[in-house]
Amino acid sequence: MQNINLKNNLMNKKIAIIGAGNLGTAIAEGLLKSKFSKASEIIVTRRNISVNPLRTMGVELINNNNAAVRKSDVIILAVKPFQTLELLKTIQKEITANKIFISVVTGITMNEIENAVGKKISLFRAMPNTAISIRESMTCLCHRHAKEEDVEYVHSLFSKLGKVVSIDEKLMEAATILGACGTAYAMRYIRANIQGGIEIGFDAATASLIAAQTVKGAAELLLLKKSHPEQEIDKVTTPKGCTIAGLNEMEHRGFSSSLIRGVVASYQKIAKD
Numbered sequence: 001m002q003n004i005n006l007k008n009n010l011m012n013k014k015i016a017i018i019g020a021g022n023l024g025t026a027i028a029e030g031l032l033k034s035k036f037s038k039a040s041e042i043i044v045t046r047r048n049i050s051v052n053p054l055r056t057m058g059v060e061l062i063n064n065n066n067a068a069v070r071k072s073d074v075i076i077l078a079v080k081p082f083q084t085l086e087l088l089k090t091i092q093k094e095i096t097a098n099k100i101f102i103s104v105v106t107g108i109t110m111n112e113i114e115n116a117v118g119k120k121i122s123l124f125r126a127m128p129n130t131a132i133s134i135r136e137s138m139t140c141l142c143h144r145h146a147k148e149e150d151v152e153y154v155h156s157l158f159s160k161l162g163k164v165v166s167i168d169e170k171l172m173e174a175a176t177i178l179g180a181c182g183t184a185y186a187m188r189y190i191r192a193n194i195q196g197g198i199e200i201g202f203d204a205a206t207a208s209l210i211a212a213q214t215v216k217g218a219a220e221l222l223l224l225k226k227s228h229p230e231q232e233i234d235k236v237t238t239p240k241g242c243t244i245a246g247l248n249e250m251e252h253r254g255f256s257s258s259l260i261r262g263v264v265a266s267y268q269k270i271a272k273d
């Protein structure tokens, strides 16, 4: 019976995405491709509604935020941080206690959202990353005043778009660094491998394929086997071998240390701003 209730709760909710830019569009596309939602269950807004790929998929695209919120059970806010609080004031009357409100806006706290809306609502903050466009995001979530079924619903929604973890709101900035900026750090690591690969003989396209697939495979080893990186490294390093020689040279040059310092520098920047 509980399963049937959960299934009913997950189905047929109308979702409004306010701000159909990069992230808002990627979320809508992911929900359609995963069949979490039908096109008729999604409505998206932006001010300039002339061109948008979602329309060709049958999604309603309008420039009236109030109408979108009124018609929907779930609101996903995906505008820029500086646009957020003013926009919230214009839609606050339509955001009622029976709706689920999810903000993916970086750096705007649940307190700020609640103050702008002027009441307690079923409120979530989500921090996805750009891999959401291929349904491989890492999304960190926190919430307040949400019923258990709302929490399950929001988790299952973002689970269709990658992996999900619940965190305290005080870790949202850290989640932005490790999860969202982390994509850029990984890209630099892969790029360096490509450059090294070209120097030892590969053309750029082959080096890119080998570097990207190798990093993907390494990540999958950790995710699927739940092993520690060092356990996997032990399997690749033979005594007096080439792997350990390369790894130790990287460490002598400050590899791990520079990555840790980079993560901390990004965090100090976000914490200060």
Ligand SMILES: NC(=O)c1ccc[n+]([C@@H]2O[C@H](COP(=O)([O-])OP(=O)(O)OC[C@H]3O[C@@H](n4cnc5c(N)ncnc54)[C@H](OP(=O)(O)O)[C@@H]3O)[C@@H](O)[C@H]2O)c1
Pocket: 018, 019, 020, 021, 022, 023, 024, 045, 046, 047, 048, 049, 065, 078, 079, 080, 081, 083, 087, 104, 105, 106, 127, 128, 129, 130, 180
């Ligand atoms: N990109 C990421 O990887 C990522 C990851 C995590 C979090 N975030 C957060 O997600 C948010 C969106 O990022 P983004 O990269 O998708 O930005 P974006 O491409 O600029 O999208 C924002 C969208 O909001 C629309 N918009 C602005 N004012 C509006 C209004 N009053 N009513 C309706 N729509 C409005 C804009 O379209 P018009 O100008 O046509 O209105 C635009 O399409 C940001 O707060 C960002 O911090 C992004």
